[in-house]
Amino acid sequence: MWDFFETVRHRHSIRQYQPDMPVEPEKISAVIEMACAAPSAGGLQAYQIYAIQKPELRQKITNACTDIACLGNAPVVLCFCSHPKRASERFGERGRNLYALQDATIAAAYAQLAAVSVGLGSNWVGDFDEGAVRVALEVPEDCRPIALISMGYPAEIPAQTARRPIREILHSL
Numbered sequence: 001m002w003d004f005f006e007t008v009r010h011r012h013s014i015r016q017y018q019p020d021m022p023v024e025p026e027k028i029s030a031v032i033e034m035a036c037a038a039p040s041a042g043g044l045q046a047y048q049i050y051a052i053q054k055p056e057l058r059q060k061i062t063n064a065c066t067d068i069a070c071l072g073n074a075p076v077v078l079c080f081c082s083h084p085k086r087a088s089e090r091f092g093e094r095g096r097n098l099y100a101l102q103d104a105t106i107a108a109a110y111a112q113l114a115a116v117s118v119g120l121g122s123n124w125v126g127d128f129d130e131g132a133v134r135v136a137l138e139v140p141e142d143c144r145p146i147a148l149i150s151m152g153y154p155a156e157i158p159a160q161t162a163r164r165p166i167r168e169i170l171h172s173l
């Protein structure tokens with residue numbers, strides 16, 4: 001296992017996966033467990049996670065993406081849905097409009113790091129037709145699909161992506 005810094009540095013978006021290497025169920029469970037270990041507003045975990053492995057559902061999800069290549073041939077796709085109603089019951093409008101989205105986003109980010117830690121690759125796909133994903137997965141009206149995370153054993157060496165200089169981002173006061 002890598003330490004945290006190595007794990008973060010080794011996370012790159014993977015868009016091609018080994019076709020003959022399914023992901024072990026215990027690895028999927030470990031990734032979900034780490035996603036659920038993320039912080040959430042009031043500890044409410046205002047999200048739902050769908051773990052999709054059935055080929056016909058993966059195809060429907062792929063078709064819902066603007067770029068149908070971006071999920072690659074991933075054997076597993078996690079769909080993170082925010083649950084605004086759950087957050088709003090305690091936190092009102094701020095829970096509905098902000099915390100539920102943040103909860104789901106952080107959980108998805110943790111899932112990507114956990115995937116690295118168990119030797120998997122992943123990609124975050126945000127550019128998809130929410131309605132089509134909702135129908136395919138039967139996501140209820142009070143949840144919103146916000147991120148698809150493809151996951152599997154990498155079949156590509158990912159390109160290094162640049163980062164903005166920290167001095168452009170950080171305001172040390």
Ligand SMILES: Cc1cc2nc3c(=O)[nH]c(=O)nc-3n(C[C@H](O)[C@H](O)[C@H](O)COP(=O)(O)O)c2cc1C
Nearest residue numbers: 011012013014070123124125126127128158159161
């Ligand atoms: C909110 C969000 C939306 C994204 N949407 C897509 C997408 O629709 N398709 C895609 O291939 N990658 C998508 N990505 C992945 C980014 O392109 C990628 O993280 C970025 O280029 C940096 O590369 P790296 O992940 O390898 O560091 C998304 C990432 C985030 C965080």
